[in-house]
Amino acid sequence: MSGSIAPGIAVDSESGIWRLSGDWTLRALSPQLVSIRRTLATLPRDARWDLADLRRIDSFGATLLWGGWQRHWPQAVELSDSHRAVIERVAQADANQLPDAPRFTALDAIATLGYALFVFRDHVLAFLALLGQLCLDVLHLLRHPREWPLLEISANLFKVGVKAMPVTALVGFLIGVVLSYLSALQLKAFGADVFIVNILGLGIIRELGPVLVSVLVAGRSGSAMTAQLGVMRVTEEIDALSAMGVSRTLRLVLPKVVALTLAMPLLVLWTSGIALFGGMVSARIDLGMSFGFFIETLPRVVPIANVFIGLAKGAAFGLLISLVACHFGLRVRPNTESLSSNTTASVVSAITIVILVDAVFAIATRSVGVPA
Amino acid sequence: MSIAPDSSPVISLSGVVTRFGRNLVHDGLDLEIAKGEIVSLVGGSGSGKTTLLRHIIGLTRPAQGEVSLFGEPLHSGSMHEQIARRRRFGVLFQQGALFSAFSVGENIAFPIREERIATDAEIRQLVTLKLGMVEMEPQHALLMPAELSGGMVKRAALARALALEPELLLLDEPTAGLDPDRSASFVRLILSLREELGLTVVLVTHDLDTLAAMSSKVAVLADRKILSYASLEDTIKVDHPFIERFFRGAQGRRALAQVQGGS
Structure with missing residues (x-):
């Protein structure tokens, strides 16, 4: 040198x-x-x-x-x-010595536990506040229909709905094939081949379709929503909106919630359809069951109520995923650690809540759409 | 103290061409900065000052032309040599660019840790020292970047830029967002560091007070080239609309009067 x-x-x-x-x-x-x-x-x-x-x-x-x-x-x-x-x-x-970082003691451990409770309470309160604000926004929009953020809603519909179609189709098709193949193995042993239609129809339309799409959408769109709002918070864009007197819930949260609530039932329909098609393909190869027989039998063994249950679940899950994603997105503080932990929390909570609510649905609809 | 004269310039740019799409930002730009200079890079907004700084840091590469640091082409040599070359300069980014997951003390310790040459006790001592250099208290080391004010972020980032005893300091808008008192002490700090360590400093600035108080040379970036590279007194004699507007406005006259009265 x-x-x-x-x-x-x-x-x-x-x-x-x-x-x-x-x-x-x-x-x-x-x-x-x-x-x-x-x-x-x-x-x-x-x-x-x-x-x-x-x-x-x-x-x-x-x-x-x-x-x-x-x-x-x-x-x-x-x-x-x-x-x-x-x-x-x-x-x-x-x-002038550098001060030591405070040490973690047993008392701190208890305090952390207690603090977690308060944080949980905070989350619940903030979530309720967000929900309340959204209801007020909707009321406001019903009285002033010209203020609907239609452009944002349609942009979000495209982003969370149309762009999610390829991946949900691929996953749906493969799950359908796998499910059909495994069931066929068992059914063949009992000579009960025809029941493949019942299993696939009921399982996919009522249960698997909505949950599968929810998991994919929570990972795909939920995390994107959280990260987007989080970065907007970090770069003070959200504050800039407030300063201009634009409601952040109305312009940022509401379009996402509306778009996902509308898009999810359609995605559920699309994915369930593709998954059934995958099942049909597999049944034809494995059991030699013709497409015509499958399609003809399906409406007889699976009551139409199941389709509505699936769609209702889709809408409910979409609403929950987008609300959870926006809730965590708005809580991001301006540092990278907070952005990553909130995005993780958003996806994990969304999937957990979806499965909890799915259980509630299962209990509430236990006598609906099941063949006697 | 005297620094042994070193014939090769610290920074040398030759024939630098930068394009953003169809927009030609630099067109055959040449600049050589000798050791020990404090160079202010000025130019209208969009004239590519920050881009030029990013070329020097090596974050971007010009479409054509050569960037050399310490007499060697910036992107030459093995990976190890390139890293060693990078550690010879410190950068103060416009927004500070402190790592938000680390406390201030960890931010300053980070480059020293990466070198793996100092013990923990020495690192702590160096961190205190660097904090002292930028007029921060030792207890500020525990704060997280999110808890700092804009001026504190600048000073903490400068302390981090100084962590590896750089020979060259690159500052992007160092005094933007500081109050005049802090800017003045920042200028004093840079001048004293240059005195002690023979630092070469390149700063991008709009602040005429800072420029007048500290720069030994002014590089004016206009018309996609370095229009002039000379001392402040000679720069203001150049006849060009940008220099006219920049230096001979009300604030410019005031800053110049101050520096001429003071010297």
Whole structure:
């Protein structure tokens, strides 16, 4: 490297004076740091010093030297004023110690637990407030129909609905094939081949379709919503909207919620259809069941009520996923840690809530649409 | 103290061409900055000052032309050499760019830790020292970037830029968002660092007070080239509409009067 001279430390055997030479800078020191550290560790306490040959010293070099001096000025030292100023600054910094990060104690553990309860309460309250604000917004929009954010709603419909079609179709088709194949294996053993239509029809339309789409949409659109609102919060875009007197719930949250609530039933219909098709293909290959027979049997063994239950679930899950996503998105604080934890929390909570609500649906509709 | 004269310039740009789509930002731009200079890069908005700074840092590469730092082409040599070259300069980004997941102290310690040369005790001492250099208290080390005011973010980011004892300091709008008192102390800080360490400093700025108080040279970026690269006194003599507007407005005259009265 041009322009730097290797640092040196040596003792004059006659006079007993220690001399420093060369560049005591971070870059010049790092290649021979080990040997210099070793020398510095064995210094006598009452050594006399001559730093006249020292060419340059930076704060890293000064810190190293100060450690070698055991944090005291030696009794006799010769050095230039500018070098003295650098070492002086290190000595001053040494007098003001960095405070320790607070340690985590048992009391903190209990406090964290208690704090988690308050955080949970906060979440519930904020979620309710968001829901309430949305209801007020809808009331306002019903009275002022010209203010519907139609453009945003349609943009969101395209984003969460149309663009989700390929991936939901692919997953739906494969799940249909797998489900049909596994069921066919069992049914063949009992000679009950025809029941494949009942199993696939009821299972996919009523249960698997809505839940499958919800999981995909929560991971795909829910996380995107949280991240988008979160970054808008970080870049103060949300504050800018408020400053312009534009309601953030009306312009940001409502279009997302409306779009996903509308798009989800359609996605459920689409995915269930494709999954049934996958099941049909598999049944034909495995059991030799014709498409015509499958399609003809389906409405006889699966009451139409199941389709409505599936659609209702879709709408409810869409509403929940978008609400949860927006709730967490608005809670992001301006740092990367908060963005990542809120996005994770959004997806995990959305999927958990969807499955909880699915269980509620299952109980509430236990006597509807099931063949007696 | 005297620095051994080094013939090769710290930064050398030759024939730099930058395009954004159809928009030609730099067209065959040349600039050589010698060791120990404090260079203010000025230009109208959209004239590509920050882009030029990003070329120097190596975040972007010009479409044509060569960027050399410390006498070597920026993108030459092995990966190891390129990293070593990068650690010879410190950058203060416009928004500070502190890592938001780290506290201030961890932010400043981060580049030193990456070098793997200092013990924990030394790192703590260096962090205190760097905080002191930018007039922050040791207890500020525990704060998170989100808890800092705009001026504090700037100072913490400067402390981080200084962590590896850079030979070259690149500052993007260093005093924007600081109150005049803080700007003045920032200027004093940079001048004293240059005195001690022989730092070369390149700053992009709109603040004429800062420019007048600290720069030894002014590089004017206009018409896609470096229009002039000279001391402030010589720069204002150049006849060009941009220089006319920039330096001879009311604020410009005031800042210049101050510097001429003071020196």
